Amino acid sequence: MTKHYDGYFIDLDGTIYAGKRRIPAAKRFIERLQNTNTNFMFVTNNTTKLPADVVRNLGDNHDIHVTEDNVYTAGLASADYVAQIAQSGQDSVYIVGEIGLIQAFLDRGFHLTEHDPDFVVVGLDSDVTYHKLSLAILAIRAGATFIGTNPDSNIPNELGMLPGAGSLVEMVAYATQQRPVYIGKPRSIIMANALQRSGLRKDQVVMVGDNYRTDITAGLDFGIDTLLVYTGLSTRAQVAREDRQPTVECDSLDDWELV
Known part of the structure; x- marks a missing residue:
């Protein structure tokens, strides 16, 4: 299944990198999004790092080059919600x-x-x-x-x-x-705030992640499409037992075609 999305909400650890280990397909995926001028935002439960730190880690350690505007942490979402x-x-x-x-x-x-x-x-x-x-x-x-x-x-x-x-x-x-x-995943507040920041509608975006319990559940509960990639925590056997299934599953982000 391939579908066009105007925006991608993307998890980090397990999806874009695995701890300190690079995931080459993730770098290629981000570059494809950039080359097609597709809106994307890293939606992460991390609150200890500044967006600038996330950007630096991606660039220095994973050769993925983005801006702070591409990063939305649970810390930012918490401050937005309280405001x-x-x-x-x-x-x-x-x-x-x-x-x-x-x-x-x-x-x-x-x-x-x-x-x-x-x-x-x-x-x-x-x-x-x-x-x-x-x-x-x-x-x-x-x-x-x-x-x-x-x-x-x-x-x-x-x-x-x-x-x-x-x-x-x-x-x-x-x-x-x-x-x-x-505030953070799998709760919907961070998703609603990310959507507001993106300027898009629910039917225009997809949540991409490796963890069914946080990333995919966040998307399902918020009512947006989900893309589960098996490069991190969840396994196909575990997800097969769930009542609610992701919109799409893939073994690698190389398998996902932008249309």
């Missing part, structure tokens, strides 16, 4: 997270505070401490709106599957007895 729901005068936030998340909120005009914030945003933080989590929990229990950047339970690392942002968010949820608003 959308903030009432007049609500401009303070307490963040458990790293520079990519912090900078996204600063760029949106929010100021950071540990005292009586309007919003608490919890994301991946490799330097998280009991004190940081305690401040988040106390602020949420005092009435701050609770935002989780993404529900990823784990992140792959050369050491194995390390705790992801969702593990920290759920700890805070357990201690506050409050559920967060989750």
Whole structure:
């Protein structure tokens, strides 16, 4: 099956690269999109990196050359969402997270505070401490709106599957007895914001990824077509057991023809 799409939302790890390993077909796929002036955006749950860092990693380590406009992180999506729901005068936030998340909120005009914030945003933080989590929990229990950047339970690392942002968010949820608003894949907020940024309609875009649970489920729940490539996490045997199937499956992005 081949279909024309005006825009592509694309996962990174497992789809465009596999950790530090290059996926040559992915480089060729991105270059085909560029050569045909096709709109594409990397939609990633990563909140620790700035878009400039993502661009640098793609260029330096994978010979894929894009701009910051091609990158939409869960950190940016979190800042966009909070800006959308903030009432007049609500401009303070307490963040458990790293520079990519912090900078996204600063760029949106929010100021950071540990005292009586309007919003608490919890994301991946490799330097998280009991004190940081305690401040988040106390602020949420005092009435701050609770935002989780993404529900990823784990992140792959050369050491194995390390705790992801969702593990920290759920700890805070357990201690506050409050559920967060989750932003990243497979939730639809990041997809809706990416679509708004693209200026396209749902029927014009496709979500490309290697992970059925995050990338493909995000597309299915949001109501857009999906392209699952078997270069990363999910396997054909696993996906075959799912009630909802991707629009398209392929072993390599070389197999996908742009029309």
